[in-house]
Amino acid sequence: xxxxxMAGCAxxxxxxxAGAAGAAEPFTLTxxxxxxxxxxxxxxxxxxxxxxxxxxxxxxxxxxxGASPTSAxxxxxxxxxxxxxxxxxxxxxxxxxxxxxxxxxxxxxxxxVIGPAPIAGGAFSLADAPVAAFGAASYVAGGLVCIGLQxxxxxxxxxxxxxSIGVQTADNIDGQIAVVGxxxxxxxxxxxxxxVLADQPDLATLTFTGFIVARxxxxxxxxxxxxxxxxxxxxxxxxxxxxxxxxxxxxxxxxCAIMDFDGDLDVDAMDYGAFxxxxxxxx
Numbered sequence: 001x002x003x004x005x006m007a008g009c010a011x012x013x014x015x016x017x018a019g020a021a022g023a024a025e026p027f028t029l030t031x032x033x034x035x036x037x038x039x040x041x042x043x044x045x046x047x048x049x050x051x052x053x054x055x056x057x058x059x060x061x062x063x064x065x066g067a068s069p070t071s072a073x074x075x076x077x078x079x080x081x082x083x084x085x086x087x088x089x090x091x092x093x094x095x096x097x098x099x100x101x102x103x104x105x106x107x108x109x110x111x112x113v114i115g116p117a118p119i120a121g122g123a124f125s126l127a128d129a130p131v132a133a134f135g136a137a138s139y140v141a142g143g144l145v146c147i148g149l150q151x152x153x154x155x156x157x158x159x160x161x162x163x164s165i166g167v168q169t170a171d172n173i174d175g176q177i178a179v180v181g182x183x184x185x186x187x188x189x190x191x192x193x194x195x196v197l198a199d200q201p202d203l204a205t206l207t208f209t210g211f212i213v214a215r216x217x218x219x220x221x222x223x224x225x226x227x228x229x230x231x232x233x234x235x236x237x238x239x240x241x242x243x244x245x246x247x248x249x250x251x252x253x254x255x256c257a258i259m260d261f262d263g264d265l266d267v268d269a270m271d272y273g274a275f276x277x278x279x280x281x282x283x
Contacts, residue, residue, distance in 0.1 A: 029214035094143030103135035
């Protein structure tokens with residue numbers, strides 16, 4: 001009993017010091033296309049035109065704190081326009097018509113974590129989020145616009161691979177998150193501006209302003225996996241001992257609910273046996 005009591009105290013110290021130290025499991029949020037829309041604004045030579053499109057795609061995140069999240073990490077995202085966007089930019093003594101097709105804005109290095117972003121009152125903000133644009137933008141210029149393009153060594157009509165622009169940084173990506181049971185809803189307000197021509201960044205810009213609603217399910221926690229790394233190991237064993245209520249010890253705290261294998265609101269010999277069977281040892 002003395003050894004287990006000391007081990008339990010040590011486990012409790014580890015739990016208090018490190019909390020859920022392991023990385024929370026990433027999961028996918030699917031963008032609700034019916035509720036998500038993007039406005040694209042093409043600006044050139046001081047004049048602009050706008051068009052809109054629904055948005056599809058997904059976001060992969062993890063939430064520290066589970067159903068009461070305290071921070072979020074973003075592993076991947078793809079904001080995909082479901083229809084082309086077209087522009088007629090009014091320019092004095094000239095014209096500029098353009099169309100962008102198969103457009104998506106994506107994480108340039110999926111799996112590279114952006115965050116953690118603290119969550120306060122359900123709100124969070126992603127700072128310096130990198131963005132890569134994909135798709136094609138075709139344009140036809142006339143009048144003074146064509147003359148200006150030719151003076152810059154560019155054709156009056158062309159199709160541009162948006163990915164050739166290179167990785168940009170989002171102006172802002174702010175969000176609200178709500179967790180009800182295991183259902184997660186994230187609402188993002190994103191503004192992303194990219195130059196149409198990489199070597200002429202001041203000539204024309206394309207700005208994405210998106211209102212995006214994405215939904216998904218929290219991953220089901222593995223019983224006994226206190227640090228959420230998908231294994232039952234020594235860290236979790238220490239946490240189990242700290243949570244053990246012993247015979248007649250009473251109802252467990254919410255933090256220890258993951259150690260209640262049989263769902264009877266305590267952590268006792270039955271849970272100890274289940275933990276032993278599932279224990280994976282040292283990772």
